[in-house]
Amino acid sequence: MRDRAEALCRVTPLALEGAAPPVIAMLRGVAGELGRAVAGDTGDAAGRELALRLEARLHYVDKHTRAGLSAAAARLDELERRPGGVPLDTPGERELACVLVHSAAVGDHRPAARVAAVCRAVLAREPASSEHVHSTVGMLVTCLCMADAVEDLPAWLSVAAGHARTERAGVAEAVIRAELAAVLLCSGRPAEAEEEVRRSVDLVDDLADDSLLPGMVLAPVLTAVHHPSGAERVLARYGAAPSVPPGFGACLQMLRARAAVEAGDADTALEYCLDAGRRFERAGWTATPVPWRPWAVEILAGRGRWPEARALAEQEVARARRWGAPTQLGRALRMLGELSAPARAGELLTEAVTVLDTAGDRTESDRAVRAVAAHRDRAADPGTGPLPRTPRAPAEPPRGDDPAGAPASAGRPGGDARPAPALTRSERRVATRAAQGRTNQEIAGDLAVSVRAVEKHLTGVYRKLGVSGRAALRRVWEGGSDRIA
Known part of the structure; x- marks a missing residue:
């Protein structure tokens, strides 16, 4: 039995999730048998550690079912009731805690503050290494991003990335770079996040390994940064995989939605968003790595489908209050x-500004301040309806919704939004050509600069104008904006 337990613990949780039913049955059998054997035997530390690691793998393979999420929450309840709280002293205890708290988070069984408390405690005890990507410990990165607790x-992660680079562990470094990108996005540092995404995508391109792991971390991040070629490469590599975990499949749908929005095809983007939502809901995931419901709200509003947009927005407010x-x-x-x-708008927007004043990322706070200013203008003309909207890709995994970052206009409750920063001369030259339909390569040749320089200028343009891509940029240009001319 010990030999089988050790062999199963050498298999990564992700590999077990996609294993054949007989393998999963063996995992359940060995985990149950070993758990009963070591129960109450305080002298068998090695056996207990094996049992904990097997239990963590069982909860991992069950995390895409409502029953599995409920079982994980119940187990976490049991551990939290212990005199010292959730035990985290050994690697096995931390592996189990990470998968349990992740399941409790996505299944809407714990609020953000309690999830963050457990994850911070794990992080304080877990040495930074590249190995975390092959265990359940990597799940704490997603949890802390979702909980606004990435400090x-x-x-x-930087230490872990250094280890991976030294070890020439390509899969691990690609994953860690993507994790860093997600954290940097949550910290309001989109330019640095984009650079980490670029490095991660390049590493994935060089991999001979067919592991799904890098794609599972990259897909949600790529919905939030402007890297069209990266999205295309990830979809090309993983999009046709015969079988992917439900959560990954939903994230790939959201990546396709991002591509559709950038191509100006809002209807197709909406279908992808709603399909992603259905996949998450079938798995019992109420909180998700990418905000499918806010995306759908933005697109529905942009299409003038106000009742549907409001209904989804009401659902999102209720969910977000619980979280x-x-x-x-x-x-x-x-x-x-x-x-x-x-x-009602004044009350909601004022509360939004107050709540966001405590957020780590100022991007959404700035948007709320600008919304308050727009509300004042709207209130001055009682005949106006909801704010007119243009479909865009609201993406900031695991929680934001402005792909390239919004104009950096800081604000406080009751304060006026500052004017968005002006484009530089170089940004205007690039923006004009991009809005006219020129490719990055064509723009680079025309301006005698590198393609990378064009991409960096475009990122700045999108951030300052508050648009999600070329299609939205073209609409601004066609509208005669003097900020591009």
């Missing part, structure tokens, strides 16, 4: 406020 992750992370709640309040009549 300790950049340093930890309690400032960025998700503030964003939901802002979106619903923008869709509401003036009397």
Whole structure:
């Protein structure tokens, strides 16, 4: 039995998730047998550690079912009731805690504050290494991003990335670079995040390994940064895989939605968003790595389908209140406020600004401040309806919704939004050509600069104009904006 347990623990959780039913049955059998054998035997530390690691793998393979999520939450309840709280002293205890708290988070069984508390405690005890990507410990990165609690992750992940680079562990470094990108996005550092995504995508291109792991981390991140070629490469590599975990499949749908929005095809983007939502819901995931419902709200509103947009926005506010992370709640309040009549809008938008004042990323806070300013203008003309909207890709995994970052206009409750920063001369030259339909390569040749320089200028343009890609940029240009001319 010990030999089988050790062999199963050498298999990564992801590999077990896609294993054949007989393998899963063997995992359940060995885990149950070993768990009973070591129960109450405080002298068998090695056996207990094996049992914990097997239990973590069992909960991992069950995390895409409602029953599995409920079982994980019940197990976490049991551990939290212990005198010292959730045990985290050994690697096995930390592996189990990470998968349990992740399941409790996505299944809507714990608020953000309690999830973050357990994850921070794990992070304080877990040495930074490249090995975390092959265990359940990597799940704490997603949890902390979702909970607006990423302050300790950049340093930890940077050390882990250094180990992976030294070890020439390509899969691990690709995953860690993508994790870093997600954390940097949550910290309001989109330019640095984009660079980490570029490095991650390049590493994936060089991999002979067919592991799904890098794609599972990259897909949600790529919905939030402007890297069209990266999205295309990830979809080309993983999009046709015969079988992927449900959560990954939903994230790939969201990546396709991003591509459709950038191509100006809002209807197709909406279908992808709603399909992703159905996949998440079938798995019992209420909180998700990418905000499918806010995306759908934006697109529905942009198509003038106000009742549907409001209904989804109401659902998102209710969900975000239960979860309690400032960025998700503030964003939901802002979106619903923008869709509401003036009397209710003022209350919702004011609350959004107040909530977002405690968020780590200022991007959504700035958007809420600008929404308050727009509401004042709207309130001055009682005959106006909801704010007119253009479909865009609201993406900031695991929680934001402005792909290239919004104009950097800081604000406080009751304060006026500052004017968005002006484009530089180089940005205007690139923006004009991009809006005319020129490719990056053509623009680079015309301006005698590198393609990379064009991409960096475009990122700045999208951030300053608050647009999601070329299609939205073209609409701004065709509208005669003097900010591009």
